[in-house]
Amino acid sequence: MANDRWMWDATATLEALGAADVALWVWEPEKDRLRLTGATRALGLGPLAPDCSSAALRALALPQDRTLADEVLRVQPPGAQVAVRLRMRSGVCIWRGVWLEEGCRAAGVIAPEAHFAASDQDPLTGLLDRRSFISQARERMQAPGPHELVVADLDRLRRLNEALGHERADLVLAALGSRLAAAFPPDALLARIGEDEFAALCPAATSPGPEALRRALEQPLRVAGFDIHPTLSIGAVEAPGGEEAPEAAELLRRAELAIEAAKSHGRGQAAAYGRSLETDGLSRLALEGDLKGALGRGELVPFYQPIVRLSTGALSGFEALIRWRHPRRGLLMPEQFLGLLDEMGLMHELGHMMMREASKQLATWRQRHRAAGELSVAVNLSVGEIDRPGLVAEVTAIRRETGLPPGALKLEVTEGDVMRDPDKAAVTLRAIRAAGAALALDDFGTGFSSLSYLTRLPFDTLKIDRYFVRTMASNEGSAKIVKSVVKLGQDLSMEVVAEGVENAGMARALQDLGCDYGQGFGYAPALSAQEAEVYLNESYVDGAAPVKARG
Numbered sequence: 001m002a003n004d005r006w007m008w009d010a011t012a013t014l015e016a017l018g019a020a021d022v023a024l025w026v027w028e029p030e031k032d033r034l035r036l037t038g039a040t041r042a043l044g045l046g047p048l049a050p051d052c053s054s055a056a057l058r059a060l061a062l063p064q065d066r067t068l069a070d071e072v073l074r075v076q077p078p079g080a081q082v083a084v085r086l087r088m089r090s091g092v093c094i095w096r097g098v099w100l101e102e103g104c105r106a107a108g109v110i111a112p113e114a115h116f117a118a119s120d121q122d123p124l125t126g127l128l129d130r131r132s133f134i135s136q137a138r139e140r141m142q143a144p145g146p147h148e149l150v151v152a153d154l155d156r157l158r159r160l161n162e163a164l165g166h167e168r169a170d171l172v173l174a175a176l177g178s179r180l181a182a183a184f185p186p187d188a189l190l191a192r193i194g195e196d197e198f199a200a201l202c203p204a205a206t207s208p209g210p211e212a213l214r215r216a217l218e219q220p221l222r223v224a225g226f227d228i229h230p231t232l233s234i235g236a237v238e239a240p241g242g243e244e245a246p247e248a249a250e251l252l253r254r255a256e257l258a259i260e261a262a263k264s265h266g267r268g269q270a271a272a273y274g275r276s277l278e279t280d281g282l283s284r285l286a287l288e289g290d291l292k293g294a295l296g297r298g299e300l301v302p303f304y305q306p307i308v309r310l311s312t313g314a315l316s317g318f319e320a321l322i323r324w325r326h327p328r329r330g331l332l333m334p335e336q337f338l339g340l341l342d343e344m345g346l347m348h349e350l351g352h353m354m355m356r357e358a359s360k361q362l363a364t365w366r367q368r369h370r371a372a373g374e375l376s377v378a379v380n381l382s383v384g385e386i387d388r389p390g391l392v393a394e395v396t397a398i399r400r401e402t403g404l405p406p407g408a409l410k411l412e413v414t415e416g417d418v419m420r421d422p423d424k425a426a427v428t429l430r431a432i433r434a435a436g437a438a439l440a441l442d443d444f445g446t447g448f449s450s451l452s453y454l455t456r457l458p459f460d461t462l463k464i465d466r467y468f469v470r471t472m473a474s475n476e477g478s479a480k481i482v483k484s485v486v487k488l489g490q491d492l493s494m495e496v497v498a499e500g501v502e503n504a505g506m507a508r509a510l511q512d513l514g515c516d517y518g519q520g521f522g523y524a525p526a527l528s529a530q531e532a533e534v535y536l537n538e539s540y541v542d543g544a545a546p547v548k549a550r551g
Helices: 010-019 054-060 063-073 113-120 130-140 157-164 166-183 210-217 248-263 275-279 283-292 338-343 347-368 370-374 391-402 415-419 422-434 451-456 466-471 476-491 504-513 529-542
Strands: 023-028 033-038 081-088 091-101 105-112 146-154 189-194 197-203 221-223 226-228 232-240 270-272 300-309 315-326 330-332 376-380 409-414 438-444 461-464 495-498
Touching (some): 023 091, 033 054, 054 063, 054 529, 063 081, 063 529, 091 113, 130 189, 130 197, 130 248, 146 210, 146 248, 157 166, 166 210, 210 270, 232 248, 248 270, 248 275, 248 330, 300 347, 300 376, 315 347, 315 529, 338 347, 347 370, 347 529, 391 409, 409 415, 409 422, 415 438, 422 438, 422 451, 466 476, 466 504, 476 495, 476 504
Parallel strands (some): 232 270, 315 376, 376 409, 409 438, 438 461, 461 495
Antiparallel strands (some): 023 033, 023 105, 081 091, 091 105, 146 197, 189 197, 221 226, 300 315
């Protein structure tokens, strides 16, 4: 009897994938090879097909989404799921898949966001689910300015489930979701982030605030003949957007910490996040325990913020800034752990690691990219670090190991650190300079008690504090300080770097004053080493570093 069973062949598979606007992907990290087949052209992935390197994927992703591209590429245990919303240069795609073998292979599908739109939503309320909320909040927080996150937890949901049954209790949750949407402006990011938790994120200027949320959601409901009077525990947190924005998951953790504080005072209470909440309870102890081994585990890593020559737009170098890739809390900013690190006596160890890793990374870029031969990398010295025994010897050893030329490694020192003992600092700084490191005076304008000392100290660079740069258009005093520092740098033959450049208008104003360099979110936030390399490539291909028109 003839075998009538249908057998799929390659042509039929490709036709089906093309008709559905779907592509298949296979990632082999050991070979640094990403293979693609199916509707790659329709999805805007044509430049990557049929196979490409990890760097090519990062380059095709929008700059602000390259950390998400790394989520696709990050090696995970077998069975681990991959689910990423990735904005490419040609549109938004959803990447889904699974790791098949330990560190060897992952595979999955890629489709337009519209194909998966329903899966991003909570089916009960139509709001975003937790994962989608965190993903989109990460994008929203890139916009400069203060943002407010309000999280509401429905009290006594278990009792409602027991009294009404799950289906009727779900009606209460659905009604609360509708009320949440009505209480916040249309551009707010709204989600149901847990069984009984709702979240809203929007610019602080347009946020109706926690009490408006309470008034909207705590109105009585009539369900199955019962009058329901919902009460909510509410937590709120404000955070800056732009380059100082915390990771979205961390912002959500802060709001949920505020909810726990509200619940400690009974039902229907509200609390705002403050740093005191971190010191109350076990959160700080847990963070301290995690921090003890973070250096050894390689979780504390340098990120790199571009420094750009204002007159030409050419990339000049990077400043290395510490970040903590926490295995559970996500990417933590320095203000969340540097204080603890200082208390634990680990700042000097951190400083040595940052000098070593940043220098190694710069040496690697110089070897890979001929055009990167003039780049430098700046590393901050922590308070008191210029007094650390062995600092000069470490600089010498790192330069010898990496082969960096004199001046490629630049150490940044704050005014306050120098002014504790200017004469002693001068001796150390001259020794560092003789060892081949350049020197920058950081946050200039915030605390120098005598400019006469500046002429006696061997600095190459003055860095203008970001506060003066950001407020120079609206504050006459700030504008005078910026102008004076630029003039002082010119008179002393020092280069001047302005921090906090947020847009092209700021860059032009600084250039008109004669400022040499700029850095800030207008060019790019601090980037991972992989993102920084992509930024480096794009800057040389385009001939100039991109800068935001407004911010």
